[in-house]
Amino acid sequence: MPSLSLAGLATGPAQAWGSVRLVPLLRDEPVPHLRLHRRVYRDPSIVEVGDGTVYTSFIPHAFVATWQDGDGPAASYGTRLLDKDDAGTGPARMPIRVRRRMARRVARDRLRFLPLHLAVEGYLALHFGGPEIAWEEWSRRALDRGLSPRCEESYLGLHVQGLEDALGVFEIHPGQCGVMIYVADALAGAFVVPHPDDYRALHATLVEDLYGERIYQYGLLRPPLDGMLVRIDDTRVRTPRDLRAEAARFQAEWARFHDEVMAGGLFDPDGTYQEVQYLNGFTLGRFLPSFALRRENHIGEAVTDGEGRIAYLKSFRLSDGQVHRGHLLTRLAAHGWRLADAAPALGTDAAGLALRLERSGFGYLLRQDVLDHYRAQARARSQARARARR
Amino acid sequence: MSETMADLVACEDVLMFVNAAITSTGQEEFHDGGGGQRLSLAFLHAYMLANYRELYAAVLALDVNDHNAAMIVRNLLVHAADAGGPDRRRAEGRLIAARLEALPPQRVLRLFRDLRRAGVNNRRTRAILRDWMAARPDPAFVSVKYRGAVRDAVRHAHLRVDPELGDFLFAPRARTSFPTPMFETWRRAHYEQAALYELPYTVAEGFAAKHRIPRQVFLERIEPRMTRLERLRLQANAGEHKAGSVRTDLSAMPLTRLASYVLALPLDERAERREELTTALRAAARRTAGSAAGRWGRVTAVLDDSYSTTGSGQKRRRPLAVALACHHLLRVLATRYTPLWCSGRSDALLLYPYGPTPLGERILDALDTGADPPPDRLVIVSDGWDNAPPGLAAEVLRVWRARLDPDRRVAITHLNPVYDAGGYDVRRLAPTVPTVGIRDAEDLPTLVELARFAEGRAGIEDVRAYLGERVARFTGGA
Numbered sequence: 053m054p055s056l057s058l059a060g061l062a063t064g065p066a067q068a069w070g071s072v073r074l075v076p077l078l079r080d081e082p083v084p085h086l087r088l089h090r091r092v093y094r095d096p097s098i099v100e101v102g103d104g105t106v107y108t109s110f111i112p113h114a115f116v117a118t119w120q121d122g123d124g125p126a127a128s129y130g131t132r133l134l135d136k137d138d139a140g141t142g143p144a145r146m147p148i149r150v151r152r153r154m155a156r157r158v159a160r161d162r163l164r165f166l167p168l169h170l171a172v173e174g175y176l177a178l179h180f181g182g183p184e185i186a187w188e189e190w191s192r193r194a195l196d197r198g199l200s201p202r203c204e205e206s207y208l209g210l211h212v213q214g215l216e217d218a219l220g221v222f223e224i225h226p227g228q229c230g231v232m233i234y235v236a237d238a239l240a241g242a243f244v245v246p247h248p249d250d251y252r253a254l255h256a257t258l259v260e261d262l263y264g265e266r267i268y269q270y271g272l273l274r275p276p277l278d279g280m281l282v283r284i285d286d287t288r289v290r291t292p293r294d295l296r297a298e299a300a301r302f303q304a305e306w307a308r309f310h311d312e313v314m315a316g317g318l319f320d321p322d323g324t325y326q327e328v329q330y331l332n333g334f335t336l337g338r339f340l341p342s343f344a345l346r347r348e349n350h351i352g353e354a355v356t357d358g359e360g361r362i363a364y365l366k367s368f369r370l371s372d373g374q375v376h377r378g379h380l381l382t383r384l385a386a387h388g389w390r391l392a393d394a395a396p397a398l399g400t401d402a403a404g405l406a407l408r409l410e411r412s413g414f415g416y417l418l419r420q421d422v423l424d425h426y427r428a429q430a431r432a433r434s435q436a437r438a439r440a441r442r
Numbered sequence: 443m444s445e446t447m448a449d450l451v452a453c454e455d456v457l458m459f460v461n462a463a464i465t466s467t468g469q470e471e472f473h474d475g476g477g478g479q480r481l482s483l484a485f486l487h488a489y490m491l492a493n494y495r496e497l498y499a500a501v502l503a504l505d506v507n508d509h510n511a512a513m514i515v516r517n518l519l520v521h522a523a524d525a526g527g528p529d530r531r532r533a534e535g536r537l538i539a540a541r542l543e544a545l546p547p548q549r550v551l552r553l554f555r556d557l558r559r560a561g562v563n564n565r566r567t568r569a570i571l572r573d574w575m576a577a578r579p580d581p582a583f584v585s586v587k588y589r590g591a592v593r594d595a596v597r598h599a600h601l602r603v604d605p606e607l608g609d610f611l612f613a614p615r616a617r618t619s620f621p622t623p624m625f626e627t628w629r630r631a632h633y634e635q636a637a638l639y640e641l642p643y644t645v646a647e648g649f650a651a652k653h654r655i656p657r658q659v660f661l662e663r664i665e666p667r668m669t670r671l672e673r674l675r676l677q678a679n680a681g682e683h684k685a686g687s688v689r690t691d692l693s694a695m696p697l698t699r700l701a702s703y704v705l706a707l708p709l710d711e712r713a714e715r716r717e718e719l720t721t722a723l724r725a726a727a728r729r730t731a732g733s734a735a736g737r738w739g740r741v742t743a744v745l746d747d748s749y750s751t752t753g754s755g756q757k758r759r760r761p762l763a764v765a766l767a768c769h770h771l772l773r774v775l776a777t778r779y780t781p782l783w784c785s786g787r788s789d790a791l792l793l794y795p796y797g798p799t800p801l802g803e804r805i806l807d808a809l810d811t812g813a814d815p816p817p818d819r820l821v822i823v824s825d826g827w828d829n830a831p832p833g834l835a836a837e838v839l840r841v842w843r844a845r846l847d848p849d850r851r852v853a854i855t856h857l858n859p860v861y862d863a864g865g866y867d868v869r870r871l872a873p874t875v876p877t878v879g880i881r882d883a884e885d886l887p888t889l890v891e892l893a894r895f896a897e898g899r900a901g902i903e904d905v906r907a908y909l910g911e912r913v914a915r916f917t918g919g920a
Contacts, residue, residue, distance in 0.1 A: 284840075286840070299834055
């Protein structure tokens with residue numbers, strides 16, 4: 053994975069409300085030549101995929117990225133967008149490619165994409181084709197149609213307890229270009245835009261985003277959040293100047309703690325990064341984690357400039373079940389979809405792996421008789437164990 | 443002085459209640475919903491009434507807001523039987539009468555209606571109602587302007603009124619003429635357009651609708667009958683209808699109200715009318731300060747203009763308006779004045795709620811004056827949601843008191859315009875710094891006086907003495 057990092061974004065002081073902590077990310081100056089806007093859809097959208105297949109979904113809003121050549125002021129693009137944007141007058145709605153149907157060029161200098169769908173699609177399309185080698189265990193259906201249909205669940209931000217209120221009372225910093233959302237101090241998502249004005253306009257859209265199941269549950273627990281208040285060692289203060297220095301030192305320490313500890317799990321060094329679209333010096337891509345168990349796994353999408361600085365970022369924290377599924381699929385694929393080979397790597401045998409696949413909702417991938425055989429085996433084994441204990 | 447635990451608790455309770463009664467109006471705030479505010483306030487009232495009835499009544503003499511004053515009077519009358527001996531009753535009655543006199547009539551009449559709805563009709567209530575009605579300098583005006591409410595009050599208390607007023611309230615069609623000119627005008631206004639322009643604005647508005655008079659014509663002609671507030675409220679509306687004559691005389695406006703008005707104007711208009719608005723604000727501040735002008739020494743103010751000063755839909759920009767009014771008042775009171783706005787802006791006329799609340803940093807700016815001596819007095823006007831970073835203000839104030847200024851050379855006061863429903867008090871910054879609630883900047887001098895009790899060094903006896911003195915001044919002056 054190329055080194056995605058939050059370089060260029062300074063961590064500001066956090067604001068907590070209920071169990072939600074919001075950490076602002078500040079830029080000294082906006083990223084030039086790129087702006088993000090929001091487009092609200094009131095009706096369900098139907099996206100034509102191109103080969104006759106139609107993708108239907110209700111999408112509350114989309115982001116439109118505009119960019120420009122030369123060094124002119126980027127801020128003037130805000131209004132130009134909306135006047136000729138209708139489906140009738142705009143350029144024909146056509147996807148670039150099947151895989152990229154969530155990101156669509158609306159005009160020469162404009163790209164429309166659905167926030168987070170790109171990342172979620174990347175996750176859903178994980179080994180979407182199914183087994184590459186037709187080992188005898190795999191069902192007909194798995195070989196013909198792969199993992200289709202594949203679905204995952206997520207929660208709307210409005211359903212995460214306290215998130216709406218927390219965003220409502222949050223005081224946006226001058227120069228703020230992003231935010232990290234923590235629920236019960238677990239990183240729920242990161243959001244970064246190129247320009248402070250974009251952030252101001254898009255701040256409220258955060259409640260309409262997707263959040264993982266674990267974040268939803270943490271919201272329900274509502275542990276009180278305090279702590280992380282400033283503590284100053286008063287024995288080191290002799291003059292008002294010392295007091296100021298101590299305050300600055302605390303702020304720097306907090307920012308370092310946040311970046312290293314609290315946000316440390318956002319970018320997985322063993323994860324993968326996939327470039328989806330080039331837009332005039334910027335690259336739109338998505339990243340997947342390594343699906344290591346018992347740690348944070350974030351999927352996300354990012355726009356980076358030529359130097360690798362992040363202009364746009366949105367991430368989604370996978371729930372435990374989702375991590376498990378991703379983990380199983382990647383390990384299987386790594387071993388050529390052979391159960392017997394993959395099982396030792398997962399610390400089990402073929403029977404155990406088959407049952408794990410079934411528990412994860414991938415039972416349909418295995419041939420029924422194979423699965424029944426493994427089930428019977430497991431049953432016999434547990435009965436033998438019970439007898440031995442007696 | 444022997445201080446028991448009960449005394450300390452009592453002292454704290456009373457101050458907590460006073461803070462709540464000054465700031466909360468039972469309306470929505472930035473961080474709280476209206477329901478939470480009302481619930482929290484109702485609890486405090488019930489608690490005070492049950493435990494400290496005498497002090498509870500005495501709070502009427504302080505600058506509590508009208509909403510709470512009405513609530514206190516209502517609670518005292520609902521539980522009139524628990525008042526105690528005749529002396530206590532008399533003292534309470536005097537306080538209630540004095541406070542009702544100070545309340546605007548529509549508030550008092552609403553209170554009477556509340557009492558009626560609650561089925562409270564004891565002898566004291568009737569006597570208080572009778573005395574209030576008898577004390578009206580212009581009973582005809584009140585009766586015309588609030589006819590329905592007056593009728594309800596008269597009926598509820600079985601008041602004996604003179605036959606003409608009785609007919610006006612209960613059987614206006616029984617007469618073909620009234621000797622009182624106001625009543626007669628009201629009667630004629632039913633049939634004659636010209637008559638309605640002699641009625642109070644709110645009454646005339648109904649008749650204007652009945653006679654289908656165009657809004658512009660109506661506003662132009664009714665203008666002399668408007669009260670100051672009605673004029674202010676309608677100025678923008680009249681502008682839309684091109685009724686240019688509705689223009690408020692800003693020079694007579696109270697300071698906080700004026701600040702609210704200024705902050706409601708668009709930035710362009712504020713910049714255009716800079717001269718006029720600034721002059722009006724300064725004049726109002728000078729009028730409020732009176733003889734205290736220039737007596738406060740070197741003053742530094744840390745003023746909150748963060749996004750949370752937006753207030754709510756019901757209290758639009760109220761916290762910011764209070765800060766702006768305090769800014770102008772302190773400028774007059776101080777010999778040398780340094781304002782520090784949270785956002786770092788310096789043009790007090792073009793303020794709007796913006797950004798986070800780095801109170802700690804601003805307090806540092808105020809205290810860390812380098813070669814200059816620190817100010818004599820530091821006044822902080824903020825809702826207490828210190829968040830950039832959270833808790834820095836508390837630490838700065840703590841370390842300042844503990845290490846840098848143990849002799850308390852700098853008098854620090856925190857004034858908070860927002861009631862925190864969850865905490866049953868206004869939010870504090872630090873235990874060492876007294877925090878008092880503020881509603882109108884006009885009360886600033888008396889609140890700073892009250893702040894010494896919040897410091898925790900005065901006992902309940904001091905509070906009692908202070909309240910006693912305020913009560914004597916209040917009931918004596920009325």
